[in-house]
Amino acid sequence: MNPDWIYLDNNATTEPSTGVVGAMALALRQTWANASSSHAMGQEARQALAMARAQVAKMLSCKPAEVVFTSGATEANHMALRGAVGFNSRQGLVLSAGEHAGVQKLARHLKERQQVDVSWIGLNADGTLNMAQANALITSDVSLVSVMAANNETGVLMPIGELARLAHERGALLHVDATQLIGKLPFDFGKSGADLVSLSAHKFHGPKGVGALIVRQGLNWPALFMGTQERARRGGTENLPGILGMGAAAERLNLSPAQWLTQTRQQAHQRDTLEQGLKAALPGTVVFAGHAPRLPNTVYVRFGHVHADVVLNRLDRMGVMASSGAACSASGNEPSPVLMAMGVTREEALCAVRFSLSTHNTAQQIQTVLERLPLELAPLMAEHAPPIDQPTGVFA
Ligand code: PMP
Numbered sequence: 138m139n140p141d142w143i144y145l146d147n148n149a150t151t152e153p154s155t156g157v158v159g160a161m162a163l164a165l166r167q168t169w170a171n172a173s174s175s176h177a178m179g180q181e182a183r184q185a186l187a188m189a190r191a192q193v194a195k196m197l198s199c200k201p202a203e204v205v206f207t208s209g210a211t212e213a214n215h216m217a218l219r220g221a222v223g224f225n226s227r228q229g230l231v232l233s234a235g236e237h238a239g240v241q242k243l244a245r246h247l248k249e250r251q252q253v254d255v256s257w258i259g260l261n262a263d264g265t266l267n268m269a270q271a272n273a274l275i276t277s278d279v280s281l282v283s284v285m286a287a288n289n290e291t292g293v294l295m296p297i298g299e300l301a302r303l304a305h306e307r308g309a310l311l312h313v314d315a316t317q318l319i320g321k322l323p324f325d326f327g328k329s330g331a332d333l334v335s336l337s338a339h340k341f342h343g344p345k346g347v348g349a350l351i352v353r354q355g356l357n358w359p360a361l362f363m364g365t366q367e368r369a370r371r372g373g374t375e376n377l378p379g380i381l382g383m384g385a386a387a388e389r390l391n392l393s394p395a396q397w398l399t400q401t402r403q404q405a406h407q408r409d410t411l412e413q414g415l416k417a418a419l420p421g422t423v424v425f426a427g428h429a430p431r432l433p434n435t436v437y438v439r440f441g442h443v444h445a446d447v448v449l450n451r452l453d454r455m456g457v458m459a460s461s462g463a464a465c466s467a468s469g470n471e472p473s474p475v476l477m478a479m480g481v482t483r484e485e486a487l488c489a490v491r492f493s494l495s496t497h498n499t500a501q502q503i504q505t506v507l508e509r510l511p512l513e514l515a516p517l518m519a520e521h522a523p524p525i526d527q528p529t530g531v532f533a
Pocket residue numbers: 148149208209210211212237239285287288289314316317337339346348463464465
């Protein structure tokens with residue numbers, strides 16, 4: 138990576154930490170045996186696997202036996218949703234309109250091809266979950282409710298505790314896609330009330346291609362991939378370098394409540410400096426979901442009516458990495474479904490730019506963006522200003 142580049146796309150992926158790189162190198166050089174082998178080297182690999190499982194469990198305050206390693210959150214989400222179909226006599230799946238593209242596609246597939254009764258909880262204009270709809274949709278026919286802990290685009294936090302209460306009251310299970318929350322805020326599996334939780338290591342300074350589904354003890358959840366590994370819950374030779382990297386990333390997040398508070402405050406301070414600085418320097422900047430409870434690292438804005446592609450092109454030339462929403466759907470001319478669900482117009486949604494920070498970012502980097510971006514964007518915003526009588530949207 139060019140040392141002058143400024144990486145502000147941490148909701149897409151994060152930089153692997155030094156400890157993670159070290160743990161993975163060790164796994165590739167030394168602990169490379171098959172963890173299912175009975176010989177001494179296999180035993181060594183098994184021990185390393187158990188250590189990583191304990192590290193992940195500690196980060197989430199769950200039991201090591203509840204951790205099922207997967208290839209990432211996409212697989213974990215598939216295991217959760219597909220596992221719910223036919224798990225009991227209940228038919229329904231309820232998810233939010235803001236779920237990740239992989240979950241949305243799978244849910245539509247299950248509805249269209251397998252006649253699963255899927256319904257979607259809408260979002261409010263501020264990006265929060267419409268709880269009146271949640272209350273109406275989570276009926277006694279529902280098998281699984283699946284809602285993310287924090288939205289990858291807006292950073293808005295979803296009311297997981299309340300959803301767990303609603304779901305359990307009506308006999309349904311709750312799956313939480315916590316991919317974007319883990320690493321940015323503390324997460325306690327037991328206290329969350331969730332039955333299943335998905336996570337992906339590369340979102341918290343671990344490697345890509347590894348994650349986990351946390352399955353509440355006693356829940357005999359079906360495997361997506363059959364085999365003997367992971368106590369027959371996930372077949373396939375364990376990705377030891379990835380898993381050990383994930384363990385090392387988890388280890389770094391064993392923070393005391395006071396340390397979490399400090400980290401969160403520092404992160405939110407950086408976010409607010411960027412957000413408020415952009416608003417002050419570029420009047421006409423509109424923040425999405427700015428008034429909702431949200432992650433401390435995410436800034437989601439539009440610069441008047443300047444198309445996101447134009448802004449990103451300027452940022453790119455400045456050496457600043459940002460995104461027009463979810464990295465997985467960041468190209469092309471399709472507006473963000475999350476913004477559309479919030480009632481943002483198509484035209485305004487196509488102007489959305491996301492900056493997402495991490496603890497690896499410095500105050501100096503934020504200052505550099507604040508010094509340079511307004512010079513680039515001010516003339517463009519004036520050029521793209523709407524006629525005086527045209528409304529400029531509700532997200533003032
Ligand atoms: N869920 C959410 C909320 C995400 O943000 C992502 C990654 N963008 C995923 C799931 C999928 O994670 P992965 O690509 O690591 O499988």
